[in-house]
Amino acid sequence: MSSPTIFIDGDQGTTGLQIHERLRQRTDLQLFTLPAAERKDSGRRAEAINACDIAILCLPDEAAREAVLAVRNPSVRVIDASSAHRTSPGWVYGFPEMCAGQPELIAQAQRVSNPGCYPTGAIGLLRPLIEAGLLPRDYPVSIHAVSGYSGGGRPAVDAHEGADATRALPFRIYSLALDHKHPPEIRHYTGLAQRPVFVPAYGNFRQGIVLTVALETRLLPAGVSGEALHAGLASRYAGAPHVKIVPFADAQRMTHLDPQMLNGSNDMELGVLNNAEHGQILLFAVFDNLGKGAAGAAVQNLDLMLARG
Structure with a gap:
């Protein structure tokens, strides 16, 4: 069975860089990002996000909304580190310790919004x-x-x-x-x-x-x-x-x-x-x-989602 593929969209920002640093040595997943020349190519980004298992969005709010709209593959799961979807219906709030049962909701979710x-x-x-x-x-x-x-x-x-x-x-x-x-x-x-x-x-x-x-x-x-x-x-x-x-x-x-x-x-x-x-x-x-307030939380949520398989 192949390792899950994780796409970081926006890996050059402060949160994206930290997530990349936390994940780059792991052998239980395949991590990929777009080269500099393709980061603003909407077609290439849409192709990348639809080819992964889990996409982590480290983008400004409007760009994050556009990235989610580009998802056509129903099996793609998303962690959004922006504030675009934090109170949106259909999104699970990515704070595992918030209340009983929250880790299970995150583990099963298709769409997770990282807390601010x-x-x-x-x-x-x-x-x-x-x-x-x-x-x-x-x-x-x-x-x-x-x-x-x-x-x-x-x-x-x-x-x-x-x-x-x-x-x-x-x-x-x-x-x-x-x-x-x-x-x-x-x-x-x-x-x-x-x-x-x-x-x-x-x-x-x-x-x-x-x-x-x-x-x-x-x-x-x-x-x-x-x-x-x-x-x-x-x-x-x-x-x-x-x-x-x-x-x-x-x-x-x-x-x-x-x-x-x-x-x-x-x-x-x-x-x-x-x-x-x-x-x-x-x-x-x-x-x-940049830890529990951003990248660390994103990786914690990712691990919960990966544990579901």
Whole structure:
């Protein structure tokens, strides 16, 4: 029996390069991409996508939609790393740890949409707490996140690593109009009753994310404490190989969060910081925006799909 054929469409972008790097030494699959001269040839791309077993799309949203429309072979399965299909009917959300049964849905799916990097952390923190009744669905959630500049794609990488790198800003908060594309995805998969406030930023480091959500104890259900929120997360992710919960006592001794500490891995750490005196709680997630937030997640989903055969 021949090895499954995996086609990466868009292998020159930040996510595509990382996926290629993670897969290129594997002997259980045949990996192929298009040469530079054929990458913008729609006919050649359509031919390639219809000749593979699983296509991984690392493209801008509109190009990803066009690639999916080009699929004519009913046996071709797709993992889309863009944001084009994350809430689309018929697509399975590629966050295996999101809820019970999600790995099986991904394994059987024809179409899988990789989560956004920031939503991975936000959904990972919020959905278990909402489902457990520890966080009200109508809580006015505010999310702050800082990513490495690779989250801005090739233009941001060039700005920080190219000829004009000395002019790159050390820190940049963006989407000041509060119109970032991720809040609908976060709301959809967390179960929040309304759109969360989302404040993203890039720092002058290549990759890694710290994402935080501040909570007021007075707005939580009676009796819900930092310890209870930690227990809710620990219960949800017990046995999850790629999601670790920082022990509650250890978290209270932390003095800083390092966005780069999980770079190169497909892991994510979640935790709860608690100030009982002030009635304030801080939820946090740390992970690699190109790992669990992109390429690592795509490979994890690919492995689930391959396991189905």
